[in-house]
Amino acid sequence: MDIDNEISLRLRFHKDIAENADIVRQKFANYTQIKSNDYFVKVRGYHIWLNLKGPKKKYYSPHLHIELEPTSTAETHIRGLYGPDPNLWTFFIFLHFITAGLFLIFGGIAYSNSILKQDTTFDFIVMILMVIVWFLLYFIAKQIRQNGNNQMEYLDDLFQEIVNSK
Numbered sequence: 001m002d003i004d005n006e007i008s009l010r011l012r013f014h015k016d017i018a019e020n021a022d023i024v025r026q027k028f029a030n031y032t033q034i035k036s037n038d039y040f041v042k043v044r045g046y047h048i049w050l051n052l053k054g055p056k057k058k059y060y061s062p063h064l065h066i067e068l069e070p071t072s073t074a075e076t077h078i079r080g081l082y083g084p085d086p087n088l089w090t091f092f093i094f095l096h097f098i099t100a101g102l103f104l105i106f107g108g109i110a111y112s113n114s115i116l117k118q119d120t121t122f123d124f125i126v127m128i129l130m131v132i133v134w135f136l137l138y139f140i141a142k143q144i145r146q147n148g149n150n151q152m153e154y155l156d157d158l159f160q161e162i163v164n165s166k
Contacts, residue, residue, distance in 0.1 A: 011082040011145075011152070017163060021046060021070035024078070027162050028066075039158060046070075050155050059088060060147040064155045080159065082152050084144065095137055103130040 017024065028048045031041045038056050042049045046068040052061045062082045069077040083089065110123035 013080045015078045015080070015163075016071070017076050017078065018074060019076055020074060021068045021076040024068055024076050024163065027165055030165075031162050039155075041162075050158060052151060052155070056151070056154075058147075058151075059085065060144045060151075061085060062145075062148045062152050062155065064152075064159060066159065078163075082155070084141075084148075088144070092137065092141060096134070099130050099133050099137070103127055106130070 025043065025046060025048070028041055029043050032043060034041075037054045038052065040051055040053050042051070048066040048068070050064040050066070051057075052063070062084060063086075065081045065083060067079040067081075069079065071077050084092075106123045106126040110120045110127065113120045113123060
């Protein structure tokens with residue numbers, strides 16, 4: 001997976017393996033018993049989360065959500081999604097809503113001022129600033145993802161180790 005050539009901020013992957021979904025799930029469940037200082041595994045049904053913990057966990061640390069889909073009795077389709085820390089993701093969504101709200105409010109004010117033949121310069125300046133903030137949020141999110149690339153590779157190696165275990 002070439003992380004730097006992806007436009008999306010949340011990377012996804014798909015993998016088909018020739019094992020029953022319950023067997024794959026059990027492999028992950030076995031890893032929940034291992035007390036590691038670097039990661040923890042949480043299994044709920046056919047949904048699995050791999051998270052970093054302890055000194056390795058930073059604000060930009062990703063987590064890996066895995067979904068197991070049985071395609072037949074001997075095959076499993078695995079969907080993986082790398083995502084940021086939920087708190088950081090919520091904060092970014094909050095900033096996007098604030099930015100969008102200010103853009104819409106000042107758009108409405110600019111429309112009202114233009115109908116009333118009043119000056120709209122300030123309104124358009126704020127709207128342009130909101131567009132700049134949107135792009136800035138995007139580039140900050142890309143930088144955070146780039147900071148977590150090594151940790152994403154670590155989670156991918158852990159995922160491969162668990163799936164390939166006996």
